[in-house]
Amino acid sequence: MSGHGAPIPMTSRKGPTLKGVANVPGDKSISHRSLILGALSVGETRIVGLLEGQDVLDTGKAMQAFGAEVNDHGGGEWSVHGVGVGGFSEPESVIDCGNSGTGVRLIMGAMATSPITATFTGDASLNGRPMGRVTDPLALFGTQAYGRQGGRLPMTLVGAKEPVPARYTTPVPSAQVKSAVLLAGLNAPGQTVVIEKEATRDHSERMLAGFGAEISVETTPEGRVITLTGQPELRPQHIVVPRDPSSAAFPVCAALLVEGSDVLVPNIGLNPTRAGLFYTLQEMGADLTFENPREEGGEPVADLRAKFSPDMQGIEVPPERAASMIDEYPVLSVVAAFAKGQTIMRGVKELRVKESDRIDAMAVGLRAAGVTVDEGEDWWIVEGRGFGDVPGGVTVESRLDHRIAMSFLVFGLATNKPITVDDAGPIATSFPIFETLMAELGASITRSNV
Numbered sequence: 001m002s003g004h005g006a007p008i009p010m011t012s013r014k015g016p017t018l019k020g021v022a023n024v025p026g027d028k029s030i031s032h033r034s035l036i037l038g039a040l041s042v043g044e045t046r047i048v049g050l051l052e053g054q055d056v057l058d059t060g061k062a063m064q065a066f067g068a069e070v071n072d073h074g075g076g077e078w079s080v081h082g083v084g085v086g087g088f089s090e091p092e093s094v095i096d097c098g099n100s101g102t103g104v105r106l107i108m109g110a111m112a113t114s115p116i117t118a119t120f121t122g123d124a125s126l127n128g129r130p131m132g133r134v135t136d137p138l139a140l141f142g143t144q145a146y147g148r149q150g151g152r153l154p155m156t157l158v159g160a161k162e163p164v165p166a167r168y169t170t171p172v173p174s175a176q177v178k179s180a181v182l183l184a185g186l187n188a189p190g191q192t193v194v195i196e197k198e199a200t201r202d203h204s205e206r207m208l209a210g211f212g213a214e215i216s217v218e219t220t221p222e223g224r225v226i227t228l229t230g231q232p233e234l235r236p237q238h239i240v241v242p243r244d245p246s247s248a249a250f251p252v253c254a255a256l257l258v259e260g261s262d263v264l265v266p267n268i269g270l271n272p273t274r275a276g277l278f279y280t281l282q283e284m285g286a287d288l289t290f291e292n293p294r295e296e297g298g299e300p301v302a303d304l305r306a307k308f309s310p311d312m313q314g315i316e317v318p319p320e321r322a323a324s325m326i327d328e329y330p331v332l333s334v335v336a337a338f339a340k341g342q343t344i345m346r347g348v349k350e351l352r353v354k355e356s357d358r359i360d361a362m363a364v365g366l367r368a369a370g371v372t373v374d375e376g377e378d379w380w381i382v383e384g385r386g387f388g389d390v391p392g393g394v395t396v397e398s399r400l401d402h403r404i405a406m407s408f409l410v411f412g413l414a415t416n417k418p419i420t421v422d423d424a425g426p427i428a429t430s431f432p433i434f435e436t437l438m439a440e441l442g443a444s445i446t447r448s449n450v
């Protein structure tokens with residue numbers, strides 16, 4: 001079931017080569033942060049290229065509920081009239097973050113140090129995900145949280161009336177946890193410090209600096225030490241959201257797997273904290289090149305060109321790369337099914353607490369389609385069958401998880417028999433134009449009845 005309507009079953013099958021240009025939407029992580037930091041600034045932030053996926057729209061609605069003015073000017077251009085750090089007002093009703101873990105965790109952080117109370121909920125997927133990882137560090141500021149068993153939503157947060165700054169070492173590699181603590185630190189006097197042993201995506205650090213916060217990052221033997229000075233006046237910004245490498249992954253991997261394909265995916269951010277999949281694919285022997293490499297807004301950017309690659313080899317993905325491609329393991333497992341030999345993925349426990357248990361969701365579907373998958377709590381191994389030798393011919397569950405739905409639809413473009421996904425509705429959370437974009441490239445993905 002989709003969280004936002006009736007299920008939309010879709011089927012993908014082998015078809016013509018994929019050709020053309022895939023203009024994927026704006027980056028989801030940066031889009032959430034643009035709205036939230038815009039709401040915490042005084043004055044008008046302009047955002048160009050905002051991802052208009054349901055996750056981000058839900059964050060926009062939440063910012064309105066906390067008192068900011070959020071306007072859609074059409075064509076991906078939005079504005080936010082912020083209320084300033086500490087300026088959030090108490091929402092009149094429950095904040096529904098839909099499917100978005102990033103949305104709810106960042107917003108919890110942003111309101112945690114204001115003297116207001118807010119209740120959060122989401123869809124069945126989000127209400128099953130752990131929030132203690134965020135509410136534990138927020139308690140250090142003086143924030144109280146009352147949720148369901150296991151720290152699940154729906155949950156009420158009572159913001160700290162007299163917040164104190166916090167020093168926190170993240171126990172799991174999570175940009176959401178790091179960002180929640182930093183956003184809470186904005187309205188606490190003094191210095192808030194977050195230490196992460198492994199580097200996770202650093203958009204919050206970069207954007208907080210861009211909005212005028214005093215923030216420094218030091219690499220020490222303890223890990224990355226991020227120090228934020230509280231109670232800054234954030235200055236509104238003009239943000240051009242780069243295109244999402246996590247969305248680019250789908251047309252890129254589809255092109256690698258469909259005979260004769262040649263697809264250009266322009267303007268993709270290659271921030272080292274996000275680009276792990278592309279380097280992994282290259283190591284597997286994919287015909288994937290970075291054209292026109294350049295810097296934009298302080299970030300490395302390139303146009304990705306992906307061509308049919310029938311001779312890829314399985315590899316062992318270095319565990320220290322996991323954080324830089326954490327959302328891309330499902331589609332990597334699809335590519336791995338068509339490579340020769342094993343693809344070994346270790347240090348990926350976090351995959352079990354995403355929109356679904358992504359190791360289980362992929363393993364069940366891949367096995368049903370004839371691929372051998374072995375797994376443990378924090379690792380999995382896909383036995384590649386080689387190009388042209390993956391049976392398919394099954395219906396799989398997307399489990400309210402956009403990336404599971406898109407991964408299996410890419411899978412079906414190269415299996416011998418079609419793959420049906422029971423509900424492609426969740427794709428709208430992050431990649432609302434997936435269906436049309438893939439159709440324009442020539443992919444055989446159609447709506448179906450199950």
Ligand code: S3P
Pocket residue numbers: 028029030102173174175176177179201326327350
């Ligand atoms: C995100 C962080 C990651 C990622 C998610 C987006 C972010 O989650 O999976 O899609 O924007 O901060 P974790 O922080 O839980 O690893």
